[in-house]
Amino acid sequence: MTLLSLSGVSFAYAAGKTVLHGIDLAVRDGGNLGIVGESGSGKTTLLKLLLGLERASAGTVSFRGAPLDARDRGFMLGFRRSVQAVFQDPYSSLDPRQRVSDIVAEPLRSLKIGTDIAEAVAQALRDVDLPPDAAGRYPHEFSGGQRQRIAIARAIVARPALIVADEVVSALDLTTRTRIIDLMRALSTRTTFVVVSHDIALVALLCERLVVLEKGRIVEEGATREILARPSHPYTQRLLASTPRMPARG
Template identity: 45%
Template sequence: MSPVPPVLAMEQVTQAYSHPRTALFRAPGTFTVLDCIDFHVHAGEAVGLVGESGAGKTTLTRILTGMEKPQSGRVLFEGADIWQAGPAERARFRRSVQMVLQNPRSSLDPRMKIGTALLEPMRSLRIDGNHLDRLTEVLGQVGLDTSALERFPHEFSGGQLQRIAIARALMPNPRVLVADEPVSALDVSIQAQVLNLLKDLVRDLGLSLVFIAHDLSVVAYTTHRASVIAGGRIVETGPPVELFTRPKAPQTQNLVSAVLTVNSGLSGNAL
């Protein structure tokens, strides 16, 4: 019996960009952002990706969600290459993989009521059905009531806006949520509420979660498995607690040692 394939995966993905041209008759150089990346998430699994700024997290996110085509390698959804798929398969991929961005205030139109903003994915993806019933269902899943539908973004706190952003990502009934630094713009007191919400959604809805962050403690709290990216390469993968208490790769050791903790100051030994 063959093992169940990941719901979303990258195989040997490489991405490079050209430097600006500096001479008329000289070809511009290139720099590699991702170098032979393998990354995957199974159904119902929460996977973390952690790395410092410039490590390649944003480019990996864009390729994983189909916003950017890799120079080489494959992006697979349910075992099929999304860049070789037909229109129907591509449309299903777009509905099934949704993003939660870092700053919900900038991702919501300030002139648009929340109800209208939540319906945008259904219209743009041409999803049929009773959208009003779906609105009520999704708002309940993120802990908001229907009174939010008639209000504007400026009437909500940062934590409430992130719940609304999560609700918008849930509207098409996706299989995978890709959360890009979803709590880094929130107060520490609110971060735990949003993290617990994401954990509950993975458990209750059977969602797959790709959680991208630079905060090791957040990744360890939220995910089942984590990968460390540095210099465009995955340097280490494993259970978060083991990864961050007994790191093997020098890049992981540097990330752990950079964590500020109450008990050990700059050393990070209390993680």
């Protein structure tokens, strides 16, 4: 089943500069998708469209076959329950004034999801391998990797169908990065991930399919293994040449 799709989508900011051109993209349930490209390739704008934070200048963004309509509050409530995000910087994405229990519970409260909040938070913390006493502590008491685990717990607590992860490990050291990647691989057995990154090696470890963006256009897409083994576009070849080769795992 297709969760989220873009058909003929272009996007231009108010100044008239078009940053995405005719994007066709499908995110299928159970199939992690990687979106890679250098700075200025259009990744951030594409992420905003996937999250419903911007409206396409042309084309259609659809969720489970229905056009994404920000004016339809009921539809968007269902969309927000089903699609969550994890952002790049675990230091700035968490409110330092709130305890972890309140941070993780925020989607349940804001989306009015009827559940036992304390138990849901406790389960989310268990799912990301944080101890039970983490719930009563504050973000500054944790390391960078632990903070990113808290951010992931917040994203999964409402049991979304899809998580969009934006440069999710780029602010972390190599050892911590590996642990977060392994965590996301474990979670992807029940939640589909879209991973937006400049790091094609990271995407190779998490995603079965790959989309390569250059200057707002998709220049290559397909199975990650095939693209890593036989990149056809010169831009993809340059990306791979500048990145340590790491084979995709099945």
